[in-house]
Amino acid sequence: MARFRIPLLIALGLFIAGLALTAAFTDRHYVLLSVVLLLAALLPLFIRLERRPLQSRELVLLAVLSAIAAVSRIPFAALPGVKPVSAVVILSAYVFGAEAGFVIGAVAALVSNIYFGQGPWTPWQMFAWGMTGLTAGWLRRSWLLRRRAGLLVFGFIWGFLFGWIMNIWVLLSLPDALSWRLVAVTFAASFYFDLAHALSNVFFLAVLAGGWTKVLQRFRKKYGLLQQ
């Protein structure tokens, strides 16, 4: 059984992807397709995590940072839009790189939703926060993230991007009515939440950047963790 696991999984994946494509083309039914595409986007990064050499210390480090990101979400649960997770993910990625940032973001979304409720939004949040970390890791050596102001701008932008990614699954449930006006209405409706998210990101990054990067860098140096 174990020998056939990988081919079996691939076959199953292809089968569902085929169904999704059929549904999309024949019936203009995009929800399944979007889920398949989302998983396809997440998959390579998780496969990379499975395959790359990783010390147990580094694995625990990733788990700790994911859990801290998840815990940081809890005290702010009452304020819609305010999600310190983004800031924690960006800073972790800033110090430990793109892959770590992606894993921390995605796992934080999955784990925190055990407390906030899993729903159709879970994979989208995993994707959005994973991408937040991934892009922050990619850009960490660039001119943008080198200076403090750039970091804040980056956080601000991701506050909106996060909201927009989350809007996609709302839009997808109305494939027929999809028009620029509907897009505009949806984005307008989420604007205040996105703005709150963006501003809180700027605030959290401004407060955390100095202290947290120092703490994280100390660990990276002291124990030689996740040097790429």
Next chain:
Amino acid sequence: MLCGPSGSGKTTLLRHLKRELTPVGSSSGTLTYKGQPLSGLPAAVAAGEIGMVFQNPDAQIVMDTVWHELAFSMENLGLPPAVMRTRLAEICGLFGLEPLLYRPVHELSGGQKQLMNLASVLLLQPKVLLLDEPTSQLDPVAAREFIMALQRLNEEMAVTVIISEHRLEEVLPLADRVLMLEDGKLLADAAPRLFARQTGSGALTSAGRYLPAASRLYLSLAPEADSVAPENIPLTVREGRRWLHALMAGTDAAAGAELVNNLNSPAAETLLTCREVTFRYEKEGREVLRKLSLTLKQGEFLAVMGGNGAGKSTLLHVMNGLMKPQRGRIELAKGKTTGLLAQNPLLYFSYDTVAEELQHMGSYAGLTPEAAASEIEALLAVFQLREVLQSHPHDLSGGQQQQTALAMMLLMKPDILLLDEPTKGLDPAAKDRLAALLQQLRGQGISILIVTHDVEFAAKHASRCALLFDGGITAEGTPAEFFSSNYFYTTAVNRIVRDWLPQALTIEDVIRTWPASAYRC
């Protein structure tokens, strides 16, 4: 058994014996396991046959439920499911873990966690078991249970056990060999009784504090330690009593001596009063404190004792005003302040160096920079923290962390110091240093209240003791009164000599009051 002060290299030695955890750095010499060099062993053998349990029960746990945590080590070695199931059944039977099997690990007590950690290592059926101060974070009851489990493993399964431990009273009598390390050197390697004689003969006087009470008592009362036969040296309370019985046969001199306690000063001013305090954490929760009344007087050193979960830490938090009781009142004398030292000093640190921590605390205390600087200077001298001033607080030893946190609290100039289990995890030398420090503070007019499990520490240094049970104070008095009326909950020395000197709690008490004729014959 491996003993020696903190920083003597016990952990480093143990980690060298566990190949996966060998510290980085330059090393020389060879390590062999069953005649083979340790570095040449196959990975599965090295991981399975040499097991290791660490100090901190929480930090070793990887998984979220007990069964998963237990299975974790077996999964790592790729054992087939049927084997795993049998071994798990076996070990759960041995340790009585079956009722806990599906519980999340965070619901377990510290003692249960440490037993689970031990069981998880044992599932690999190790030949050698390394333990690095495994009971230092446990309360006495849980520690005894853990040590008894080790004893069974050693005696019934013939597992080789190498343990570094500060809890000598229980472990030393069980040991076959005692190794003493200091500054990375092996000072002694002998059977326990022989080791005890060596410490008595002057070659190893600093090791005296690593002996159980019975041996220490014997050595301080016996005329010439060099000449005693090692097999006569008592290690346990039972042996100690037997020796004293033999010694006292025919004489009847002891009954006369009375202890005079000069620590009592009844006319002091009352600083802090708890008046019928009732506290619970949740509305529907259990009453942790129930109509508790307690007073602390100027210049006192009060030790509050009690079992696990009796509410000792809660009492301190309530007394310090961190939590408000639902009923009853805490009354603090006018203009007096309290300072709290929590069990875990790590809770206090939020900056990158010790110096920064102290400076920020100084400015929070409202001191001018100059005043703060001179205060800090004075504290550094007392606490001997000058060398570590630029270190990260997390890089210090446990004792130094505690002293740093204490120094931070003292910058607030409290009149009353509340300490939560200050002796937990400290080696005997560090304990003595702490005691000296507390006495010095008391000399400066600070009143002290500690909550502790450490009977020996309370008996030796407190001016008053109280017992917290079922949410209230059930007994209190001077150490002599308090402990001599207890049967179990008293010092080992007292348990040895109580037939002759019911009020003697420490070796010093015994020496002071013992009729000289009884042994100097």
Next chain:
Amino acid sequence: MSSGFRSMHPVVALLYYAGLLLFTLLVFHPLFLATEIAGLLALLLLQGQGRQLLRSLPFMLLMAASVALLNPLFSHRGAHILFYWLDQPITLEAVLYGLMMMTMLLTIFIWFISYNYTVTTDKFMYLFAAAAPRTALLTLMAIRFVPLFQRRLRQITLIQRLRGIDAGTGSLKKRMTDGMTLLKVLLTWSLEEALQTGDSMTARGYGSTKRSTYTIYKADLQDKLVMLLLTVSGVVTLLFWVQGYGKLEIYPRMRPADFGWQEAVMYGSFCLFVLIPAGLEGKEKWLWRSSKHSNYPSDTLKKTGTRSMSYRSS
């Protein structure tokens, strides 16, 4: 307490929920969606989860209703114009399509409630660990850390108040800054401990060989039987779907659905698929009730039958 469908092997649950989600997203037909909702509701109610359902009802209805309203407002396709609103035609087709999407969304929400109750985290991890062991381990560790960190954060909050760091008082800026300081203390402490956790993993042989998996689940005869039934009925339904049955045509023009024998067969096998868990749950409930009356007239009740012997004691 786990019994009935919840105590079955995780693979059975996975098959059921994966199939159900697939059908929700594929089969565009009100009868099928309604059947699905009915099946899930029956299962949830039999499992005693009515309260949970009620609690999330307002949110669900709000989301679903907004979809039902938005579609006719933004989509004007269709032949039957009902009326004009703000100079925009509101068509019958768009209204119906909106209602369909609403039903689908409702189904997904109810699906999640049922899924969360039946496929608990450790079951999900068991399934997940087969495909991605390292990711599963990482997630499990993070799951364990969350309650631990919450407890630590409470301690830190309490003690740091002694040095003036308090997220509960002061201006908003000070409170948020202090809150972040508290998190930083937690971060430093937890990272230090993480190194010890890493050592403990290495000491216990993590990474020395290929890992095996210990499982607390065993597939019994009933599990296998149910799995077979689910597979067969699911595949039959899917085959008909591929043939083009079970599709309600709304656009470009609403047409009454014809219900031939093919649809009847498809619907029958679909019903079988959807209702198996609720049936199992109901059977067990009935067994319990009847055993209480007949078998054990005395006051001590004992568990009977294989199904009620749960693998998990919690």
